Amino acid sequence: MNTQESERLFARAQELIPGGVNSPVRAFRGVGGTPRFIERGAGAFIWDADGNQYTDYVLSWGPLVLGHAPEVVLKAIAETAAKGTSYGAPTALENQLAEQVVGMVPSIEQIRFVNSGTEACMSALRLARAVTGREKIVKFSGCYHGHADMLLVQAGSGVATLGLPDSPGVPKATAASTLTLSYNDLEGAKSLFAELGTEIAAVIVEPIAANMGFVPPADGYLQGLHDLCKQHGALFILDEVMTGFRVSPGGAQAYWGLDPDITCLGKVIGGGLPVGAYAGKKAIMQQVAPAGTMYQAGTLSGNPLAMAAGIATLTELQKPGVFDEIVQNTHLLTQGIAHAAAQAGIPLQAGTIGTMFGFYFLKEDGVQVTDYATAKQYVDAPRYATFFHKMLERGVYLAPSAFEAGFVSAAHTPEIIQSTLDAIQESMREL
Numbered sequence: 001m002n003t004q005e006s007e008r009l010f011a012r013a014q015e016l017i018p019g020g021v022n023s024p025v026r027a028f029r030g031v032g033g034t035p036r037f038i039e040r041g042a043g044a045f046i047w048d049a050d051g052n053q054y055t056d057y058v059l060s061w062g063p064l065v066l067g068h069a070p071e072v073v074l075k076a077i078a079e080t081a082a083k084g085t086s087y088g089a090p091t092a093l094e095n096q097l098a099e100q101v102v103g104m105v106p107s108i109e110q111i112r113f114v115n116s117g118t119e120a121c122m123s124a125l126r127l128a129r130a131v132t133g134r135e136k137i138v139k140f141s142g143c144y145h146g147h148a149d150m151l152l153v154q155a156g157s158g159v160a161t162l163g164l165p166d167s168p169g170v171p172k173a174t175a176a177s178t179l180t181l182s183y184n185d186l187e188g189a190k191s192l193f194a195e196l197g198t199e200i201a202a203v204i205v206e207p208i209a210a211n212m213g214f215v216p217p218a219d220g221y222l223q224g225l226h227d228l229c230k231q232h233g234a235l236f237i238l239d240e241v242m243t244g245f246r247v248s249p250g251g252a253q254a255y256w257g258l259d260p261d262i263t264c265l266g267k268v269i270g271g272g273l274p275v276g277a278y279a280g281k282k283a284i285m286q287q288v289a290p291a292g293t294m295y296q297a298g299t300l301s302g303n304p305l306a307m308a309a310g311i312a313t314l315t316e317l318q319k320p321g322v323f324d325e326i327v328q329n330t331h332l333l334t335q336g337i338a339h340a341a342a343q344a345g346i347p348l349q350a351g352t353i354g355t356m357f358g359f360y361f362l363k364e365d366g367v368q369v370t371d372y373a374t375a376k377q378y379v380d381a382p383r384y385a386t387f388f389h390k391m392l393e394r395g396v397y398l399a400p401s402a403f404e405a406g407f408v409s410a411a412h413t414p415e416i417i418q419s420t421l422d423a424i425q426e427s428m429r430e431l
């Protein structure tokens, strides 16, 4: 495979941009080699600067649930852009996307749009602190909620891959108000609340821990966390930046029947453009300025192009059969991966919920990854790196890290999935 042009671009990028990338995981540090510079995408495929074609299961890390460059989204963006790109004043498009989200996600009554998932989570915590008058927050090791200071504590894949336990530059005092627990350990959460319950403003959690690979919640775990919050007067924040419109059209909360106080959204909601949102019960959201006193703002928030892309994406996703078909194809892929590993005698843990999937190569049979500690202990990351490159050579673009989830889009047909599975079988046989 010729990668000359990507190599040239990456060398130049490293002179211009720290590490040659604008987000660390893109640099392939977790798997080695040269990141592919992407030139274009269409449907399930991307092409790099050397003209190599790949079937893409990263999909911009989740947002592209309809695949690359879908006609409906391109048209919406073009028509909106022709009228103007930003006003710093309200537009009807913001109402339209807000109405759509309120209609789709059960717990959401009001929503505030921002520009990224990071902003969404950061603002959600400010809101929780404002509402409760408390300062401590609880997160789970290996869960990622963006790169805001108080959330960059035991924050999963990107940070884990680089081996930075906490980032320099995060004030000790800021990190000190973030309490970290093990994911899936309800007993641990109970003891923490027994001790410090009156000081805790909120618990923030990924409904599926998908920034340390793919770790589903244990039965009743998420509801258990919410019940604890209720008992102790803390807010329950569900970070659905990744799971929103992916686990089900109504997100993980619709899938598991949860009723969070605040929901964080991002990724799919912007249809490939920069959008995030925090949202929830009206009584809580009314605390946000200018309705209330918790300040949060944004020059480009609710940007018309981004709103148009989000509206087009969610509209398409709600058409009969569209979502279910992606789910079926994601199952097909995940079953095939598990089957290929079993045939090759390779210990593997695979999972899928909705349109997300993930798999771990395990160091031994009979172990299970349920949290960050077991992920670090049992996952054979070097084996993943080898597999990743074999797949890349065969024209399949998986996440460049053993600790990331994968995504399927409406453009991934059963035929495309089957050709990926053929590549997977061959690659696994070679391991």
Ligand SMILES: *Cc1c(COP(=O)(O)O)cnc(C)c1O
Pocket: 115, 116, 117, 118, 119, 121, 144, 145, 146, 147, 206, 211, 239, 240, 241, 242, 266, 267, 276
């Ligand atoms: C991606 C992600 C974020 C951060 O979103 P950005 O748009 O990258 O800032 C936050 N939470 C979760 C669960 C995510 O997957």
